[in-house]
Amino acid sequence: MADASPARPRGRADRVTAACDDGGEMTNAAPVSARRDLTQAPLLVAARGGAPSHVPVWFMRQAGRSLPEYREVRAGVPMLQACFTPELACEVTLQPVRRHGVDAAILFSDIVVPLAAAGVDLDIVPGTGPVVADPVRSAADVAALPALDPAQVEPVAQAVRLLVGELGQTPLIGFAGAPFTLASYLVEGGPSRHHERTKALMHSDPETWHALLDHLAGLTLEFLRVQVAAGVDALQLFDSWAGALSEADYRRFVLPHSRRVLSGLADAGVPLIHFGVGTGELLGAMREAGADVVGVDWRVPLDEAARRVGPGVALQGNLDPALLFAGWDVVEAEVRRIVEQGHAADGHIFNLGHGVMPETDPAVLTRVVELVHSLPVAPERERVRS
Numbered sequence: 001m002a003d004a005s006p007a008r009p010r011g012r013a014d015r016v017t018a019a020c021d022d023g024g025e026m027t028n029a030a031p032v033s034a035r036r037d038l039t040q041a042p043l044l045v046a047a048r049g050g051a052p053s054h055v056p057v058w059f060m061r062q063a064g065r066s067l068p069e070y071r072e073v074r075a076g077v078p079m080l081q082a083c084f085t086p087e088l089a090c091e092v093t094l095q096p097v098r099r100h101g102v103d104a105a106i107l108f109s110d111i112v113v114p115l116a117a118a119g120v121d122l123d124i125v126p127g128t129g130p131v132v133a134d135p136v137r138s139a140a141d142v143a144a145l146p147a148l149d150p151a152q153v154e155p156v157a158q159a160v161r162l163l164v165g166e167l168g169q170t171p172l173i174g175f176a177g178a179p180f181t182l183a184s185y186l187v188e189g190g191p192s193r194h195h196e197r198t199k200a201l202m203h204s205d206p207e208t209w210h211a212l213l214d215h216l217a218g219l220t221l222e223f224l225r226v227q228v229a230a231g232v233d234a235l236q237l238f239d240s241w242a243g244a245l246s247e248a249d250y251r252r253f254v255l256p257h258s259r260r261v262l263s264g265l266a267d268a269g270v271p272l273i274h275f276g277v278g279t280g281e282l283l284g285a286m287r288e289a290g291a292d293v294v295g296v297d298w299r300v301p302l303d304e305a306a307r308r309v310g311p312g313v314a315l316q317g318n319l320d321p322a323l324l325f326a327g328w329d330v331v332e333a334e335v336r337r338i339v340e341q342g343h344a345a346d347g348h349i350f351n352l353g354h355g356v357m358p359e360t361d362p363a364v365l366t367r368v369v370e371l372v373h374s375l376p377v378a379p380e381r382e383r384v385r386s
C-alpha cells in the first residue's frame with residue numbers, strides 16, 4: 001500500500017494554486033471556534049428545512065475526470081496518493097467551485113480512504129474502483145480488521161483545514177462510506193454487480209456480519225468526527241449500493257449500523273445527508289437512520305420521494321446523470337421539473353441522482369447551476385422542523 005503514504009508528489013508547486021499551497025507547513029490548525037458563519041448558506045438552510053435565498057446545487061463527483069484541470073493535476077499521481085496529499089486534495093476540491101459556482105464543495109477523498117489509512121491492503125484501480133487484496137469472509141478476518149487511529153487520517157484533516165481557509169461563504173461537505181457499502185467492497189474484494197458474497201455472509205453467518213458492520217460503523221464514525229473537528233460544514237454518508245437489498249434485509253442487516261453512525265454525529269452541529277442508488281423502496285427506512293437530508297436517485301420523482309420519507313426531512317437530487325448527454329432542451333426541461341417537484345419536500349438540494357460521468361461536458365454542468373439558481377424556491381409554508 002505504498003501509494004497511500006502522505007508523501008507529497010514531486011512537482012507539487014506546479015500543480016497546486018497558491019490557494020492550497022501551505023508553504024510546507026503541516027500545522028495550519030484553524031480552531032473550530034473560528035468556523036465561518038454560514039447560517040445563511042443556501043445548502044445549510046435547505047438541509048434544515050428553512051427557506052434559502054435560492055435552490056442550492058452541487059454535484060456528486062463534481063471533482064473528477066470531467067474537468068480538464070482535474071486530469072492535469074492528477075496526471076501520474078495514483079488516486080490514493082492524491083487523497084493523502086493535502087494540497088492536491090484541496091486544489092481538486094476547489095476546482096468545481098471555481099468553475100461551476102456550485103453551492104458546496106465536497107472534500108476530494110474516497111470511501112476506502114479510512115480503510116487504507118487503518119492498514120487494510122487495498123488500491124483504487126483506474127476504471128474499476130477499489131480492489132481489496134485479502135477479502136473479509138470469516139469471523140477471523142473480521143477480528144483481524146484494524147481500527148482507525150485519527151492520526152492516520154491527519155492528511156485528510158489538513159486538507160479540510162486548508163479548504164476552510166479558502167472557501168469563503170461556500171460550505172464544505174465531508175463524507176464517508178456507510179457500513180454496508182464498505183462491507184460490500186471488503187467482502188467481494190472489489191466492485192460487484194450482484195453482491196452475492198456479501199448477501200451470502202449476512203444470511204448464513206449473521207453474527208459475523210453484524211460484527212463486521214459494527215467494526216465499520218466505529219471506523220466510519222471516527223473518520224467523520226475527524227472531519228468535523230477539522231471544520232467541515234455538512235456530512236454525507238454514502239450507502240451507494242444499499243439499493244441492492246430488500247427493505248426487510250436493509251432493516252435487519254444494515255439500518256441499525258447506519259443509525260449508529262448518524263446518531264453518533266447528532267451533536268456534531270452539522271447537517272447529515274444520507275444517499276444510496278436504487279433506494280426508492282428504502283427511502284422510508286433510510287429516513288429512520290436519522291439524517292437531515294435523504295438523497296434520491298433519478299428513479300423516483302421528488303414529490304413521490306417526499307411522500308415516502310414523510311415530513312421533517314429534506315431531499316437531495318435527482319437529475320439522471322446520463323441525461324446530461326441528451327442536449328440542452330432535455331436537460332432544461334428536466335431541471336425545471338425537478339425543482340418544481342422538489343417544492344413538495346421540506347427542503348431541496350439540487351443534485352444528480354448519482355455521480356458525474358467522466359465524459360460529461362462540464363459546460364452543461366455550469367449551465368445547470370445557472371438555471372437552478374434562476375428558478376423560484378418553494379413558496380413559504382408550514383415547516384415541521386423544530
Ligand SMILES: Cc1c2[nH]c(c1CCC(=O)O)Cc1[nH]c(c(CCC(=O)O)c1C)Cc1[nH]c(c(CCC(=O)O)c1C)Cc1[nH]c(c(C)c1CCC(=O)O)C2
Pocket residue numbers: 059060061062063064065074079106107108109110111112124125126127128129130175191238240355
Ligand atoms: C462507491 C464509491 C467509491 N467512492 C465513492 C463512492 C460513493 C459515491 C458513489 O456512489 O459514487 C466516493 C467518492 N469518490 C470520490 C469522491 C470525490 C468527491 C466528489 O464527489 O467530487 C467521492 C464522494 C473521488 C473518486 N473516486 C474515484 C475516482 C476516479 C479515479 C480517478 O480520477 O483517477 C474519483 C474522482 C475512484 C473510485 N472509487 C470508487 C469507485 C466506484 C471509483 C471509480 C473507479 C473508476 O471509474 O475509475 C468507490
